Amino acid sequence: MKAQILAGPPVAAALLADAAARASRLPALPHLVIVRVGDDPASVSYVRGKARKAGEVGLRNTVHALPEATSQAELLALIDTLNRDDDVNGILVQLPLPAQIAEAAVLHAIDPRKDVDGFHPLNVGELWAGRPALTPCTPAGIMYLLAHHGVQVAGARAVIVGRSHLVGRPLAALLLNADATVTVAHSRTCDLGAVTREADILIAAAGCPGLITPEMVKPGATVIDVGINRVVSIEGKGHLVGDVHPDVADVAGMLTPVPGGVGPMTVAQLLANTVRAAELQHAVRSDVALPETGVVGELAR
Ligand SMILES: NC(=O)C1=CN([C@@H]2O[C@H](COP(=O)(O)OP(=O)(O)OC[C@H]3O[C@@H](n4cnc5c(N)ncnc54)[C@H](OP(=O)(O)O)[C@@H]3O)[C@@H](O)[C@H]2O)C=CC1
């Protein structure tokens, strides 16, 4: 039996429709600002994709493309301006940053209420405390995809391969908050296959092409492939592959493709987070109580 393939775009469309409906109830169209430093081709392409999608769903968006040699002080000055600008609802600084800029300094500087990536320590802490306000886009997009397809998370054994701040760690928190039994594996994990075979829900986020092979997967498991690896074929043509070997489709119950799986969910969730951020800010300004947002919603009171 072949796995059911969970395509991202139709689910992303559902998430975007919900976000657009919420945006239309706000006093002003949400405004997302994306900051990119340098000309890394992957970053240029991702930022273009995010800005295009924002335009498609009718959100305002601005891209600041700064030169590779931008200093940390210059970037922090721009963030300070954006933090103070009431017309800006969401700020995303595309990662990775050039070596002269400390990532942590930048992520600390973004106003937690405008932090649509959910990388500020306050948002990270609230997520782990079980009071998430703005949560990282790829993990939140994966949770939406699982819910959309009726995958039972409560009580399930979830195994995540990868422990990055971008994907593995925040996804562990979201799955734990949703009552899964969570294991996080990484490059020092012994006998990775024995660990992954325990998973009802297996998430591969290692950046390692074909890492997850069929014998590492419990028959019928839901397999989420986060990996985006650019490989070059013998004919010299570049294409994208995930962290999951194609033969896993013969074992898994459900499987996300690459491309066209988690990637589009990430972009949709970014725009949903921008609407969420705008809701938080308008509620704070008009003193409306927002439940379940922890301290982030209370910041400006
Ligand atoms: N589809 C999407 O929307 C997105 C896709 N991605 C993609 O997901 C992948 C992961 O991204 P990101 O989390 O940023 O990557 P990082 O490189 O930051 O982290 C990779 C993680 O995987 C672990 N790892 C690497 N190799 C192995 C291995 N052989 N066995 C077990 N664990 C391993 C590392 O372990 P250790 O900590 O020990 O080094 C690390 O924790 C990449 O391909 C990236 O392009 C990323 C973001 C969004």
Ligand SMILES: Nc1nc(=O)c2c([nH]1)NC[C@@H]1CN(c3ccc(C(=O)N[C@@H](CCC(=O)O)C(=O)O)cc3)C=[N+]21
């Ligand atoms: N501050 C910050 N936030 C991020 O969320 C962030 C980041 N930095 N740096 C890089 C990673 C990577 N990432 C992706 C987004 C979309 C696709 C995506 O749309 N992928 C398409 C294919 C795109 C293509 O063809 O190149 C797909 O999988 O179908 C992939 C990866 C967000 N990231």
